[in-house]
């Protein structure tokens with residue numbers, strides 16, 4: 179009787195450099211690939227709508243890739259442990275392999291499943307596929323988790339020489355054809371309101387799309403990364419974030435592609451440093467699992483005088499819809515809505531406006547991003563929002579309030595990004611595009627919801643109360 183291993187795909191939707199798959203093919207004569215849909219087990223952070231759109235298409239790509247190798251991806255929905263036990267019974271599998279995830283609810287669930295399967299006499303093994311460093315592997319000299327990026331990366335970067343060499347897909351037999359499997363559409367991942375029309379113009383979810391994007395970036399944009407990465411009108415960044423989030427490529431593959439060009443210096447090192455921020459985000463989420471809801475420095479920020487929901491509801495809606503009357507903010511929020519992604523520089527600007535000029539709690543912004551970003555990651559989104567609000571690890575100090583007009587003038591000097599997303603300002607002279615309220619004839623019906631100077635002063639006054 180041939181031995182069988184289950185490979186439980188979760189958010190590692192690739193066949194190359196997939197440690198769980200490699201281990202399963204190594205352990206057993208044949209593997210059965212399964213995806214178990216159980217979003218409620220991720221509560222309160224079940225994936226949002228844009229993320230679900232990505233997941234649908236990524237699962238379709240994974241199922242095709244497995245079918246091309248003679249296998250089949252079995253899709254089921256329900257309680258993960260119960261479904262694994264059912265599949266073990268149906269296939270006679272002796273082992274289950276999966277790649278680790280680090281969200282608190284998923285970690286707790288996985289620990290229970292591992293213990294239960296082991297108690298059943300099944301080999302249950304988890305592997306690292308998503309990170310360059312396990313979150314527990316880097317510690318300060320005092321044996322504590324890091325709260326500041328620079329020392330974290332000073333410790334981590336030199337250790338990249340030991341990073342896993344990406345593993346090719348090993349040979350092996352795939353099984354699973356006789357098993358019941360839901361059709362992908364039955365998972366109900368696609369949105370019921372059709373706001374995703376343009377997503378497919380921007381993205382190709384799946385392993386092939388990820389590898390193409392990595393190749394294109396490494397061939398070209400990486401050479402100008404340091405300067406171009408801050409310009410939202412330019413495709414100066416890799417666009418890899420959703421692919422990394424869904425595990426369609428590993429950070430080890432990105433690192434190897436960069437190293438294959440030659441010695442890593444300058445521009446490329448800067449890109450790898452950004453991958454380091456992703457590692458840092460996971461490190462923080464692992465060690466401070468309360469941070470998606472609470473400021474890291476809760477003792478201080480717990481009493482911050484945010485506005486109340488009934489007071490800020492209209493402003494929040496205007497921000498979400500890209501109708502603040504502040505062009506760079508509206509451009510970012512419209513880019514997010516249309517494409518499921520926003521440029522990093524603009525994420526910082528819109529988050530700063532929300533939490534400072536509008537005095538709306540960062541959690542409200544984080545929830546909107548969670549639902550609308552195709553790369554929504556609990557680790558990186560939490561870090562980004564707490565950074566912007568000035569209440570997290572290595573955060574910009576609260577009193578450093580971004581001026582969106584100056585940011586716009588600096589990073590979108592010719593207004594190319596604004597022209598693309600904010601038709602209201604297209605006809606204005608370049609200088610006035612960044613601050614249409616200063617134009618001799620401001621565009622009718624397009625006015626800022628907050629006065630930038632007054633908003634800044636209100637934010638600083640609110641911050642001052644923390645010191646009292």
Ligand SMILES: Cc1cc2nc3c(=O)[nH]c(=O)nc-3n(C[C@H](O)[C@H](O)[C@H](O)COP(=O)(O)OP(=O)(O)OC[C@H]3O[C@@H](n4cnc5c(N)ncnc54)[C@H](O)[C@@H]3O)c2cc1C
Pocket residue numbers: 407415416417418419420422423449452453454455456457459520521522523525526529547551553554555556558559560561562563566
């Ligand atoms: C308020 C706010 C919210 C954010 N929410 C998310 C999120 O939900 N998911 C997410 O992946 N990123 C988030 N980011 C970080 C960053 O904006 C995106 O990772 C980046 O814009 C993705 O584009 P890229 O792949 O072209 O990046 P590149 O510049 O090509 O960077 C390469 C990779 O490094 C990682 N990276 C880059 N910058 C950061 C960063 N600041 N923090 C963590 N990882 C980083 C990403 O995985 C990215 O794909 C957020 C930033 C802010 C300010």
